[in-house]
Amino acid sequence: MRVGFIGLGIMGAPMARNLLRAGHTLTVHSRTYARVEPLVAAGATPADSPAAVAAAVDAVVTMLPDTPDVETVLAGPRGVLEGARPGLLAIDTSTIDPDAARALAERASAAGVDLVDAPVSGGEQGAIAGTLSIMAGGTAAAVERAAPIFAALGRQVTHMGGPGQGQMTKLVNQVIGATTLAAVAEGVVLAAHAGLDPAATIRAIDGGAASSWMLRELGPRMQRRDFAPGFMVRLQQKDLRLALAAAQRLGVQLPTTALVHLLLKTLEAQGGGDEGTQAIVKTLEALAAGTHTR
Numbered sequence: 001m002r003v004g005f006i007g008l009g010i011m012g013a014p015m016a017r018n019l020l021r022a023g024h025t026l027t028v029h030s031r032t033y034a035r036v037e038p039l040v041a042a043g044a045t046p047a048d049s050p051a052a053v054a055a056a057v058d059a060v061v062t063m064l065p066d067t068p069d070v071e072t073v074l075a076g077p078r079g080v081l082e083g084a085r086p087g088l089l090a091i092d093t094s095t096i097d098p099d100a101a102r103a104l105a106e107r108a109s110a111a112g113v114d115l116v117d118a119p120v121s122g123g124e125q126g127a128i129a130g131t132l133s134i135m136a137g138g139t140a141a142a143v144e145r146a147a148p149i150f151a152a153l154g155r156q157v158t159h160m161g162g163p164g165q166g167q168m169t170k171l172v173n174q175v176i177g178a179t180t181l182a183a184v185a186e187g188v189v190l191a192a193h194a195g196l197d198p199a200a201t202i203r204a205i206d207g208g209a210a211s212s213w214m215l216r217e218l219g220p221r222m223q224r225r226d227f228a229p230g231f232m233v234r235l236q237q238k239d240l241r242l243a244l245a246a247a248q249r250l251g252v253q254l255p256t257t258a259l260v261h262l263l264l265k266t267l268e269a270q271g272g273g274d275e276g277t278q279a280i281v282k283t284l285e286a287l288a289a290g291t292h293t294r
Helices: 012-021 033-041 050-056 067-075 098-110 123-129 140-145 147-153 165-193 198-206 213-223 233-250 255-269 277-289
Strands: 002-006 025-029 059-062 089-092 114-117 132-137 154-161
Touching: 002 012, 002 050, 012 025, 012 033, 012 059, 012 123, 012 147, 025 033, 025 050, 050 059, 059 067, 067 089, 067 098, 089 098, 098 114, 098 165, 114 140, 114 165, 123 132, 132 147, 132 165, 140 147, 140 154, 147 154, 154 165, 165 198, 165 213, 165 233, 165 255, 165 277, 198 213, 213 277, 233 255, 233 277, 255 277
Parallel strands: 002 025, 002 059, 059 089, 089 114, 132 154
Antiparallel strands: 114 132
């Protein structure tokens, strides 16, 4: 397929590269041209606006930080809908407000564009390996059209229902992931204070009922003080704000999620917003030591 990709950050760049490797013809755009250059060197074609991307392709994929970014790229001046021909398939893999995703799907439909909200889980490593879990919202026909693109990006695709339901599923994912991450950080701090061998502790727990991706992937990073971002704290916070707002609208209480949001807010206040989410361990270490996070 002729595919466009907009948003070439930590997740978007390897996803776009996997589309090239799968044999798709790729057109790319990013606000930062330095992110475009490596993909152009690999065979992609640059475009100077989202509208120019849309005009050149059969399907366009977006991976952007937040709801306003997606709204601007899809529906703003020189956006995807401005350059789209009827029949274009748009796939948004960002994590945004489910209500905004539904509104964008309506605007896209009025322009003859099929929009699928398809947020992903699996982190940077999943994006690199092409093993992401994809949660799709949209019509069955549109999700089926997206299958060749999804095949290059992920290992599991689940159609969750109509527009916005992919985003709602991703918020559930973020609630479970963030609270599990906090539990792992608490365990890492407890183990350190008890004098347990770090690697042996992870190995022992990973073989039992407390095993998780967060434990296996981020527990060792906490132990070796590796806070490089696979997923930034500030983006996790954005996702948790969306989840808490959705829960409030639905009359659901998320007390554990609210506590994790507060712990990460403390980390943000200490300048940790661009660190990986595993840096939450620093807040818990500070609590254990009775001092402020450094």
